[in-house]
Amino acid sequence: MKNRRGLKNVREVSRLVRPMSEIIEREAAPSDFIRDIVGADLAAGKTGRAHTRFPPEPNGYLHIGHAKSICLNFGIAREFGGICNLRMDDTNPAKEEVEYVDSIIEDVRWLIGGWAVDRLGLKPQGKTAEARMVNGKRDFEIEPVVGAMAGMEPFYASDYFEPLHDYAVELIKLGKAYVCDLSPEETEAYRGAPDQPGRNSPYRERAVEENLDLFARMRAGEFPNGARTLRAKIDMAAPNIWLRDPVLYRIRHTEHHHTGSKWCIYPMYDFAHCLSDYIEGVTHSICTLEFDVHRPLYDWLLENLKLPRTLPRQFEFARLSLTYTVMSKRKLMQLVNEKLVSGWDDPRMPTISGLRRRGVTASALRSFAYHLGITKYDGLTDVAVLEHVIREEFNKEAPRRLAVLRPLKVVLTNYPEDKVEELDAVNNPGAPEMGTRKVLFGREIYIERDDFMEAAPPKYFRLRPGGEVRLKYGYIIRCDEVIKDATGEIVELRCTADIESKSGGPTSDRKVKGTIHWVSARHAIDAEVRLYDRLFTVPEPDADGDFKAHINPNSLEIVHAKCEPALRDARPEERYQFERLAYFALEKESTAEKLIFNRTITLKDAWAKELKKGN
Ligand code: ATP
Ligand code: MG
Numbered sequence: 001m002k003n004r005r006g007l008k009n010v011r012e013v014s015r016l017v018r019p020m021s022e023i024i025e026r027e028a029a030p031s032d033f034i035r036d037i038v039g040a041d042l043a044a045g046k047t048g049r050a051h052t053r054f055p056p057e058p059n060g061y062l063h064i065g066h067a068k069s070i071c072l073n074f075g076i077a078r079e080f081g082g083i084c085n086l087r088m089d090d091t092n093p094a095k096e097e098v099e100y101v102d103s104i105i106e107d108v109r110w111l112i113g114g115w116a117v118d119r120l121g122l123k124p125q126g127k128t129a130e131a132r133m134v135n136g137k138r139d140f141e142i143e144p145v146v147g148a149m150a151g152m153e154p155f156y157a158s159d160y161f162e163p164l165h166d167y168a169v170e171l172i173k174l175g176k177a178y179v180c181d182l183s184p185e186e187t188e189a190y191r192g193a194p195d196q197p198g199r200n201s202p203y204r205e206r207a208v209e210e211n212l213d214l215f216a217r218m219r220a221g222e223f224p225n226g227a228r229t230l231r232a233k234i235d236m237a238a239p240n241i242w243l244r245d246p247v248l249y250r251i252r253h254t255e256h257h258h259t260g261s262k263w264c265i266y267p268m269y270d271f272a273h274c275l276s277d278y279i280e281g282v283t284h285s286i287c288t289l290e291f292d293v294h295r296p297l298y299d300w301l302l303e304n305l306k307l308p309r310t311l312p313r314q315f316e317f318a319r320l321s322l323t324y325t326v327m328s329k330r331k332l333m334q335l336v337n338e339k340l341v342s343g344w345d346d347p348r349m350p351t352i353s354g355l356r357r358r359g360v361t362a363s364a365l366r367s368f369a370y371h372l373g374i375t376k377y378d379g380l381t382d383v384a385v386l387e388h389v390i391r392e393e394f395n396k397e398a399p400r401r402l403a404v405l406r407p408l409k410v411v412l413t414n415y416p417e418d419k420v421e422e423l424d425a426v427n428n429p430g431a432p433e434m435g436t437r438k439v440l441f442g443r444e445i446y447i448e449r450d451d452f453m454e455a456a457p458p459k460y461f462r463l464r465p466g467g468e469v470r471l472k473y474g475y476i477i478r479c480d481e482v483i484k485d486a487t488g489e490i491v492e493l494r495c496t497a498d499i500e501s502k503s504g505g506p507t508s509d510r511k512v513k514g515t516i517h518w519v520s521a522r523h524a525i526d527a528e529v530r531l532y533d534r535l536f537t538v539p540e541p542d543a544d545g546d547f548k549a550h551i552n553p554n555s556l557e558i559v560h561a562k563c564e565p566a567l568r569d570a571r572p573e574e575r576y577q578f579e580r581l582a583y584f585a586l587e588k589e590s591t592a593e594k595l596i597f598n599r600t601i602t603l604k605d606a607w608a609k610e611l612k613k614g615n
Pocket of ligand 2: 057
């Protein structure tokens with residue numbers, strides 16, 4: 001599948017992928033049309049600093065699409081020595097919840113902490129937009145802040161309700177806004193269609209004084225929801241439908257999570273957004289392509305208010321869409337509410353918290369976001385690209401450990417009962433500096449059930465009756481006897497070890513085709529292992545509008561594994577490669593009494609193999 005950059009497959013992408021540290025050290029940063037604009041604006045002195053913002057609406061958890069936007073906005077601040085504000089776009093009173101605000105702060109901190117942290121614009125507690133006179137005009141500005149996160153807060157658009165209201169009054173005084181009594185349905189009908197001009201509202205020519213009076217009474221709570229709106233007076237025949245006297249304020253007698261019952265009129269997104277950018281001193285307001293059609297309104301509002309400071313400008317880029325994934329908050333919310341997943345941070349979710357819980361690192365996500373590139377055309381990115389970036393990082397950094405997911409007991413009949421040996425195991429073959437460790441070996445071991453077959457096909461190079469296999473870091477063993485229970489299930493293998501075949505021994509370079517992993521039965525520790533897979537079975541789950549019908553029934557399998565004792569000291573910030581199996585991370589519910597690991601990602605792309613088989 002082609003991804004948005006026109007790259008055909010993962011192999012092509014792989015040549016481009018390098019760890020984050022390398023990129024930052026060896027080359028400045030990615031380059032794209034937005035970074036070019038920022039660079040040119042700075043060089044031309046159009047702006048003294050690059051100031052961006054990330055403005056999530058707190059009506060759900062952040063997903064990997066937001067991660068792309070976060071890395072772009074904070075990345076620009078980081079690369080150009082600028083500032084990026086985290087701003088809650090919380091002007092809609094009905095939808096926001098405190099839980100979402102908290103999760104957004106946590107996710108942003110996690111994703112960019114230690115990377116762009118000192119470039120993060122956060123508001124010192126208690127500080128709000130201050131009114132001041134600039135060039136004889138009343139203006140609102142928040143001093144830009146560059147600082148560490150501790151003890152500071154994100155910005156809230158709802159903190160600007162007062163200045164936004166003042167700007168609305170100003171617009172009325174300039175004859176550029178009016179109070180309209182049309183109902184929501186009538187307003188809609190008057191708007192016309194893209195190929196058909198709208199009709200002027202009968203209230204369009206109200207006098208300034210009457211508008212001021214009605215707007216004040218709207219604010220005072222005199223009218224019920226929907227009775228009146230404040231609208232911009234632009235052009236009902238404009239080809240761009242967003243310029244047809246858009247609603248700026250509506251009446252909502254609803255409590256707001258941040259401002260309580262102080263307000264019963266609330267600004268619309270388009271009005272609040274450009275002015276919030278202005279108040280915060282944002283220079284480059286970067287959003288996704290669907291806001292392209294809103295840009296003329298963004299500019300109209302700022303220009304018509306005749307604001308005294310430099311105006312922010314809006315730029316659009318293509319949003320991230322991933323195969324085998326649904327991305328919109330609304331759909332993710334359905335998965336949560338209908339209990340199709342365990343919550344917003346279910347490790348199968350494409351949310352930042354889900355990816356984190358699954359074991360994906362912040363650096364891998366940032367690296368993914370950097371390699372995506374920023375373009376102007378929408379497309380679909382193969383989720384294999386994300387998986388590749390994760391594997392690439394883990395392969396370099398994850399220590400290897402031995403674990404057996406579906407244990408089958410093996411007794412080495414010629415090995416002394418009480419003998420215990422320490423064998424040398426390599427921590428990471430690609431990184432000799434990570435050293436070696438001792439693994440304990442004894443007469444009874446566990447191997448993977450999959451690594452034994454009774455009636456094996458000729459090319460099966462693992463263990464079979466009468467066959468030989470090498471135990472990783474240890475001996476060659478031969479299977480002599482298969483023990484079954486009453487139901488015919490294999491419960492144990494009896495084998496002999498070639499005692500001379502250990503590394504360094506006289507027959508150590510004797511060739512056998514297969515090598516398998518194992519753990520010592522006497523020393524193994526138990527762990528629950530959660531094997532996560534893609535949540536959907538088809539590349540575009542919502543193509544037919546019924547994404548829930550394509551949920552992968554095998555997206556989670558829980559097994560009870562036997563692990564080498566070193567995994568008792570597993571740390572949450574570390575990733576582990578269980579040799580020959582996959583990469584794992586400690587699950588957040590894991591305790592000393594009950595060890596739990598999540599499979600973050602398999603060693604190879606099993607889905608690509610499946611696809612090939614199907615062809
Ligand atoms: P969704 O459509 O998933 O519900 P949203 O656009 O409603 O998301 P917001 O909270 O409004 O979510 O988004 C905050 C910022 O993140 C916006 O600037 C938006 O353009 C950006 N963003 C949202 N989704 C994506 C995506 N898939 N890729 C890149 N940026 C995104
Ligand atoms: Mg939105």
